Amino acid sequence: MSRLIVISNRVQAPTEESGAQGGLAVALTAALRSTGGVWFGWSGEVGETTEPRFATYDGVTSATVDLPEQDVEEYYDGYANRTLWPLFHYRLGLTEFERDFEGGYERVNRVFSDVIAPHIQPQDLVWVHDYHMIPLGWFLRQHGLTNRLGFFLHIPWPPTRLLTALPQHRRLVEALFAYDVVGFQTQEWLETFHDYVVREMGGCIGEDGEITVGGRTIRAIACPIGIDAQEFIANAFGPEASSAFDRMVTSSAGRSLIVGVDRLDYSKGLEERFNGYQRYLETHANAHSNVYLLQIAPPSRASVQSYRDIREKLDAMSGRINGAFADVDWVPLRYVNQGFPRTMLAGIYRAARVGLVTPLRDGMNLVAKEFIAAQDPEDPGVLILSRFAGAAEQLQEAIIVNPYSPDEIADAIARALSMSLDERKARWNPMFEGIVRNDVNWWTDKFCDALAAD
Ligand code: ADQ
Numbered sequence: 001m002s003r004l005i006v007i008s009n010r011v012q013a014p015t016e017e018s019g020a021q022g023g024l025a026v027a028l029t030a031a032l033r034s035t036g037g038v039w040f041g042w043s044g045e046v047g048e049t050t051e052p053r054f055a056t057y058d059g060v061t062s063a064t065v066d067l068p069e070q071d072v073e074e075y076y077d078g079y080a081n082r083t084l085w086p087l088f089h090y091r092l093g094l095t096e097f098e099r100d101f102e103g104g105y106e107r108v109n110r111v112f113s114d115v116i117a118p119h120i121q122p123q124d125l126v127w128v129h130d131y132h133m134i135p136l137g138w139f140l141r142q143h144g145l146t147n148r149l150g151f152f153l154h155i156p157w158p159p160t161r162l163l164t165a166l167p168q169h170r171r172l173v174e175a176l177f178a179y180d181v182v183g184f185q186t187q188e189w190l191e192t193f194h195d196y197v198v199r200e201m202g203g204c205i206g207e208d209g210e211i212t213v214g215g216r217t218i219r220a221i222a223c224p225i226g227i228d229a230q231e232f233i234a235n236a237f238g239p240e241a242s243s244a245f246d247r248m249v250t251s252s253a254g255r256s257l258i259v260g261v262d263r264l265d266y267s268k269g270l271e272e273r274f275n276g277y278q279r280y281l282e283t284h285a286n287a288h289s290n291v292y293l294l295q296i297a298p299p300s301r302a303s304v305q306s307y308r309d310i311r312e313k314l315d316a317m318s319g320r321i322n323g324a325f326a327d328v329d330w331v332p333l334r335y336v337n338q339g340f341p342r343t344m345l346a347g348i349y350r351a352a353r354v355g356l357v358t359p360l361r362d363g364m365n366l367v368a369k370e371f372i373a374a375q376d377p378e379d380p381g382v383l384i385l386s387r388f389a390g391a392a393e394q395l396q397e398a399i400i401v402n403p404y405s406p407d408e409i410a411d412a413i414a415r416a417l418s419m420s421l422d423e424r425k426a427r428w429n430p431m432f433e434g435i436v437r438n439d440v441n442w443w444t445d446k447f448c449d450a451l452a453a454d
Pocket of ligand 1: 297339365366
């Protein structure tokens with residue numbers, strides 16, 4: 001079996017301090033452990049040394065490098081988080097176009113390739129992750145590597161007309177042709193990628209995902225990421241989740257809990273979600289004090305202005321909603337700016353009557369899957385899911401909404417809260433089965449099989 005080399009912006013391999021990690025890390029570390037592979041990435045630290053630091057913990061080797069301040073600003077805060085992230089989430093108005101960002105992005109990818117290439121052996125399978133590292137494969141090829149190289153994009157692929165707003169769009173997409181296999185979360189993103197290749201590059205789409213441009217043929221596939229379903233289900237009924245569940249039941253005092261859990265990011269549609277919930281409160285006065293929304297949203301990327309702006313907006317909105325609707329013994333919105341251990345989240349999901357997952361655009365959205373996995377089969381809660389989350393392609397039995405419409409969100413909340421047990425079970429069962437079947441190990445195997453197949 002070939003050794004697997006994983007490369008991503010940040011390494012999530014377990015360490016002595018971090019212990020167990022999320023689903024993606026669990027699946028990839030399992031594959032790394034069984035093949036004796038290595039996970040390369042940025043340490044998250046600022047520093048000048050480019051020598052990788054190797055560490056082996058629990059049978060998995062990771063190798064990390066520091067990045068100089070300028071690289072963090074231009075590559076990570078800049079091109080990754082202020083150019084590609086907003087553009088790929090259809091937010092042209094928030095997208096910043098700076099040559100320095102682009103230069104920093106290429107520089108870091110080149111330096112990464114210089115650092116990593118000497119550690120790659122001829123038979124290794126190399127799997128590069130996400131938008132931070134698109135050109136890495138191209139730079140690795142410049143080192144003469146002939147290995148099978150794969151790339152997986154965790155976020156959406158934007159429509160051609162949006163992508164062409166990026167000054168170096170063609171150069172970016174051409175870099176993808178250095179890989180042998182390129183994976184997307186959904187059929188929709190795969191099709192938008194095809195559209196670019198045909199319109200802008202004159203490429204041909206062949207059988208079985210083959211794409212040819214000029215003399216080069218690669219495979220592009222839809223390969224939706226899953227969660228570690230077995231572990232999440234076990235967690236949901238373990239002691240920590242049960243104590244979180246009990247805590248929620250006690251503090252709910254008979255009220256129905258609606259839950260939202262997201263990184264604090266403008267792509268997650270939190271502002272629109274609050275508007276939708278407010279519309280529900282306005283139009284369902286009789287439900288007041290029988291229901292509340294718990295929104296958990298730990299801040300992320302605080303060095304980027306647009307993230308500080310959305311945080312301020314949400315602070316103001318949550319204050320306004322509570323000011324307008326709260327009673328002496330009821331607060332309609334509990335807005336919490338911190339993260340919680342996944343075991344605790346599992347218990348909170350299980351205590352919720354409704355999961356409100358309404359991103360404006362999301363590559364997949366694992367919270368939607370985790371919510372389903374955590375439910376009690378005898379009394380499952382209802383998932384309200386944005387049609388613009390990649391997860392909507394698989395979770396079709398959710399109540400699917402347009403997250404931009406406060407009325408649709410309000411109607412969906414009302415419908416979810418009054419749904420019969422029979423209908424809740426009928427909707428939950430097929431989603432649960434799909435999540436168990438197409439879990440994160442299925443995803444890893446599917447991608448690695450495609451990568452290994454010559
Ligand atoms: P994210 O944008 O981070 O990931 P998502 O998939 O929803 O989005 O969440 C990732 C994980 O973070 C989940 O396991 C979730 O439990 C955890 N998480 C979220 N909020 C949390 C909180 N408040 N406390 C603790 N944990 C929390 C990117 C893409 C997604 C894609 C994933 C995986 O943007 O579209 O689904 O990668 O490919």
